[in-house]
Amino acid sequence: MTIKVIDISKHQQSFHPAAAKSACVDAVMLRHAYGTKADDMALSWASGIKEQSLPLGGYGFATWHYKSKNGGSVATARALMHQQVQSWIDTTKQSGCDFWFAVDQELERGQQMGLGKHDNTMLLNEACDMLAASGLHPCIYCSVAWDNNYIRTADLRYNYWLARYYDGTADFGAVGAELSHLPDGKYTRWMRQLQDAGRLVGWQFASTGCGHKYGAGSENIDRNVFYMAPAVYKPELGEVHPQSDAQYIAIGPLSSGDQAAVHAQLDKLQVPAHTDTDGVIYTDVALSTGDQVAMIHLATTLLVPIRLQDVPFGQEEQPEPDGPSEQYSVVFMSMVVKGGFASAADARDYIEAILGKDAMERLSVSIAVTGKVA
Numbered sequence: 001m002t003i004k005v006i007d008i009s010k011h012q013q014s015f016h017p018a019a020a021k022s023a024c025v026d027a028v029m030l031r032h033a034y035g036t037k038a039d040d041m042a043l044s045w046a047s048g049i050k051e052q053s054l055p056l057g058g059y060g061f062a063t064w065h066y067k068s069k070n071g072g073s074v075a076t077a078r079a080l081m082h083q084q085v086q087s088w089i090d091t092t093k094q095s096g097c098d099f100w101f102a103v104d105q106e107l108e109r110g111q112q113m114g115l116g117k118h119d120n121t122m123l124l125n126e127a128c129d130m131l132a133a134s135g136l137h138p139c140i141y142c143s144v145a146w147d148n149n150y151i152r153t154a155d156l157r158y159n160y161w162l163a164r165y166y167d168g169t170a171d172f173g174a175v176g177a178e179l180s181h182l183p184d185g186k187y188t189r190w191m192r193q194l195q196d197a198g199r200l201v202g203w204q205f206a207s208t209g210c211g212h213k214y215g216a217g218s219e220n221i222d223r224n225v226f227y228m229a230p231a232v233y234k235p236e237l238g239e240v241h242p243q244s245d246a247q248y249i250a251i252g253p254l255s256s257g258d259q260a261a262v263h264a265q266l267d268k269l270q271v272p273a274h275t276d277t278d279g280v281i282y283t284d285v286a287l288s289t290g291d292q293v294a295m296i297h298l299a300t301t302l303l304v305p306i307r308l309q310d311v312p313f314g315q316e317e318q319p320e321p322d323g324p325s326e327q328y329s330v331v332f333m334s335m336v337v338k339g340g341f342a343s344a345a346d347a348r349d350y351i352e353a354i355l356g357k358d359a360m361e362r363l364s365v366s367i368a369v370t371g372k373v374a
Helices: 017-022 042-051 074-095 117-133 144-150 186-196 256-269 289-302 344-355
Strands: 003-008 027-034 056-061 100-104 137-143 159-163 200-206 222-226 248-251 273-275 281-283 306-309 326-332 335-341 366-372
Touching: 003 056, 017 042, 027 042, 027 074, 027 100, 042 056, 042 074, 056 074, 074 100, 074 117, 100 117, 117 137, 117 144, 137 144, 137 200, 137 344, 144 159, 144 186, 144 289, 144 344, 159 186, 186 200, 248 289, 256 273, 256 281, 256 289, 289 306, 289 344, 326 344, 335 344, 344 366
Parallel strands: 003 027, 027 056, 056 100, 100 137, 137 159, 159 200, 306 335
Antiparallel strands: 003 222, 200 222, 248 281, 248 306, 273 281, 326 335, 326 366
């Protein structure tokens, strides 16, 4: 079962549900709010969608995880979460939402993550509990990179609507809209595992173009395929086996002052490390994704090179036997930070999940093809 879904917000400027329906759209996901502020077009567009007898889903754009909002306090984040989710529930009572409703979690420009993986997952569960108690059908919207860095799937009690663009211009029915046609690699295998376990309810596969075709006033519109409707969903989450994302880090060369700053951060994270004669610091153990994020933030603040890899530095990494024929890497200060991505879009998603939407431009981060896998 595949359901063709578009998702919209006030950024579409205008929306004609009849045009979407005539173009064979099966359902619409409508942004209901940003934080506690209702989307300017939510209720007026909701009525038009209902008039066309299209299932109406929705999402709320969460900001309680922003460090600028919570100051690193879980208690503050929880209080903000309750305020935001309750405002979404109030809006859905007016809109008549009867499809999936998602907690949208990502980072905007200039924002940083203010919660660790455990606490973030806990609050996502609590947010979805509130939505479910109100009669809605909750799920989590995020990128695959976000999921890997900030969510503990084993502890998450709700399903995913994941964003991942292989061909961001693809339309419904195209190869780029088929999960089976994605290039093999860590992200693809994870999405397929989630789908097999009944945890992937939707996939946002494209966001460029097609706006006018589907009734929007904007040139671009998000396209999604959903694999099940709430009415037929069975709330039984299958077991998954997350792949290890722990990696070793090398940072530098560094001045003596920067070495002190890096060692202070590593001591705070309780990560043993050593420094070579060139002033490069190497971790002696692999770091969790959360600790990797902390070190990447520090490196970009100090404007020093940082590299991540699966094995200790000095050992050669082995390519995945079933990996993509081309690998893409994130590059900062002319050095590869992290490689092994199946596409340029995956590499971009990774760095934007950590450093925000404007990271590529603000920090002069680039993406390179790092060669063929033997």
